[in-house]
Amino acid sequence: MGLRFIPEMLGGVRVFKGVEANILDNGQVDLGDEFLGNLDVVLAGFHVDCGYNGTTQADHTKNMLRVMEHPRVHIISHPGNPEFPIDYQAVVKQAVATGTALEINSSSFTNARSGSRPNCIELARLCAEHGALIAIGSDAHIAQAVGDVAPAIEVAKQAGISADKVVNRTLKSTLAFLNIEGGSSL
Numbered sequence: 001m002g003l004r005f006i007p008e009m010l011g012g013v014r015v016f017k018g019v020e021a022n023i024l025d026n027g028q029v030d031l032g033d034e035f036l037g038n039l040d041v042v043l044a045g046f047h048v049d050c051g052y053n054g055t056t057q058a059d060h061t062k063n064m065l066r067v068m069e070h071p072r073v074h075i076i077s078h079p080g081n082p083e084f085p086i087d088y089q090a091v092v093k094q095a096v097a098t099g100t101a102l103e104i105n106s107s108s109f110t111n112a113r114s115g116s117r118p119n120c121i122e123l124a125r126l127c128a129e130h131g132a133l134i135a136i137g138s139d140a141h142i143a144q145a146v147g148d149v150a151p152a153i154e155v156a157k158q159a160g161i162s163a164d165k166v167v168n169r170t171l172k173s174t175l176a177f178l179n180i181e182g183g184s185s186l
Contacts, residue, residue, distance in 0.1 A: 017039045018039050019039055022046070022050040025053050029073065041178055043135075044075075045076060046083070076091070076095070077105075102132055103137055104152045105152050120155055136149050136166055
């Protein structure tokens with residue numbers, strides 16, 4: 001597999017082999033375990049026209065809860081997407097039970113997923129209340145937005161999420177969350 005050519009460090013930055021997989025019906029993702037097992041980090045989320053057929057909040061919630069049981073899925077991406085409404089209370093409780101992080105990303109507060117802000121604020125509030133893990137990201141859809149995490153951090157702070165619940169706050173916390181040794185180049 002070509003992943004062996006990806007360096008662990010590039011320009012002084014730790015590189016993680018990862019994917020944002022599509023959640024499919026029956027709580028499956030669109031990549032097999034033989035591929036997922038070669039990755040450092042797996043995010044899973046709903047995406048339009050990518051093989052998922054659920055249509056109701058109950059469908060979306062059931063499939064998201066099930067995918068969080070997958071041992072190779074680390075993070076649920078953009079769970080506040082209004083195109084796929086979920087039961088936030090149930091999702092946050094499952095995240096706590098499975099150790100899955102829920103993503104809060106800055107792109108959800110722009111035109112990428114219009115209408116996400118109130119959902120993400122509610123999700124962040126519930127994460128703070130129940131002690132769920134979160135991942136902060138930019139979910140950049142353009143190179144200039146890579147690393148723009150200020151809006152996501154602001155939502156997390158306003159919700160009262162403690163820093164120790166942010167899995168990717170430091171390289172050390174990210175490696176610990178992903179259960180990766182420090183690496184030979186670190």
